[in-house]
Amino acid sequence: MRFEMAEKPGFMVGSGKRGAAAVLALGLAFAAPGQGAAQPVPSVVATVGMIADVAASLAGECVAVQAMMGPGTDPHLYRPTSRDVRMMREADAIFHVGFGLEGALGDVLDGLQGRVTTLAVAPAAVPEAELLRADPEDFAYGVDPHLWMDVRLWSMTVAALSEALSDLAPDCADEIAAAAEDYRARLAALHAWVGDSIATIPEGHRALVTAHDAFAYYARAYGIDEVAIQGLSTESEASIADIREAAEAVATRGVPAVFIETTINPRTIEALLDAVRNRGHAARIGGALYSDAMGDTGTRDGTYIGMIIANTRTITAALGGTVPDLPAPVAQWLEARGFAID
Numbered sequence: 001m002r003f004e005m006a007e008k009p010g011f012m013v014g015s016g017k018r019g020a021a022a023v024l025a026l027g028l029a030f031a032a033p034g035q036g037a038a039q040p041v042p043s044v045v046a047t048v049g050m051i052a053d054v055a056a057s058l059a060g061e062c063v064a065v066q067a068m069m070g071p072g073t074d075p076h077l078y079r080p081t082s083r084d085v086r087m088m089r090e091a092d093a094i095f096h097v098g099f100g101l102e103g104a105l106g107d108v109l110d111g112l113q114g115r116v117t118t119l120a121v122a123p124a125a126v127p128e129a130e131l132l133r134a135d136p137e138d139f140a141y142g143v144d145p146h147l148w149m150d151v152r153l154w155s156m157t158v159a160a161l162s163e164a165l166s167d168l169a170p171d172c173a174d175e176i177a178a179a180a181e182d183y184r185a186r187l188a189a190l191h192a193w194v195g196d197s198i199a200t201i202p203e204g205h206r207a208l209v210t211a212h213d214a215f216a217y218y219a220r221a222y223g224i225d226e227v228a229i230q231g232l233s234t235e236s237e238a239s240i241a242d243i244r245e246a247a248e249a250v251a252t253r254g255v256p257a258v259f260i261e262t263t264i265n266p267r268t269i270e271a272l273l274d275a276v277r278n279r280g281h282a283a284r285i286g287g288a289l290y291s292d293a294m295g296d297t298g299t300r301d302g303t304y305i306g307m308i309i310a311n312t313r314t315i316t317a318a319l320g321g322t323v324p325d326l327p328a329p330v331a332q333w334l335e336a337r338g339f340a341i342d
């Protein structure tokens, strides 16, 4: 299955427009192949693209998967529109990350309890021992929700998602299980490649400086230090003290590049660069990373695999490493979808 953009007024691809409604829709939502009469298939609403894309990769044509938040949308701040609420109410199931990522959605999801099946994907899939704890003073939920940044951990969601999808479409259970096995193998190859790529960065430059704390799982999994100006959520503004502290770290280590995020105003990072310059060190913007949303719908970066590749290439190149060729299972996956591999 492939995502197609819903023909909805007001939706702009890649505009970063907050509050954009339904983004990805399955072209065959209401017609099973080979059948004359319209045969509705079960429908799922996923809050973020990172879940929608994985779910759609497993669902084939058996379940229609829609993503609620589009490219450039910050899930911490996202407030559902009345159309979103209607979409969730009419869905057969709602998949969300959980652990407080979708801060403002909590009340809506609570209100739908018992009416629509909801699956908090991360708590369902990832064992406690793998979770990074958060200071409850910084982030009330106590767990860092940015689990998609570690491909090994995110591949654990495949089991939970395929189970939930098979419950919705029992006739497709075998197909979904086969797709899950295939997709997991691609992710295993991707995970190894990310580690190999980061390992090419000179050791002293292995520091990932971003505006908000979305990369702790990435940092732990792939051997790079994370320096974030803001905490786990973007719900409060970065303070001058936060910026000063990060600037000190960048200047002291001589980090050559820092990164903006596609879901966050670059102002904070620009303030950081000013503060770094005041300390007599020159750093530059190394590129934009996909932190809490994927790239534009229909592009390579608009897939989970593509998002991880793009981030890893940007980080590796900006910090002085050499990006290795993609492993065959990943390259084949991209080519099968008509995406370039370099």
Ligand SMILES: [Zn+2]
Pocket: 076, 146, 212, 213, 214, 232, 233, 234, 291, 292
């Ligand atoms: Zn975040």
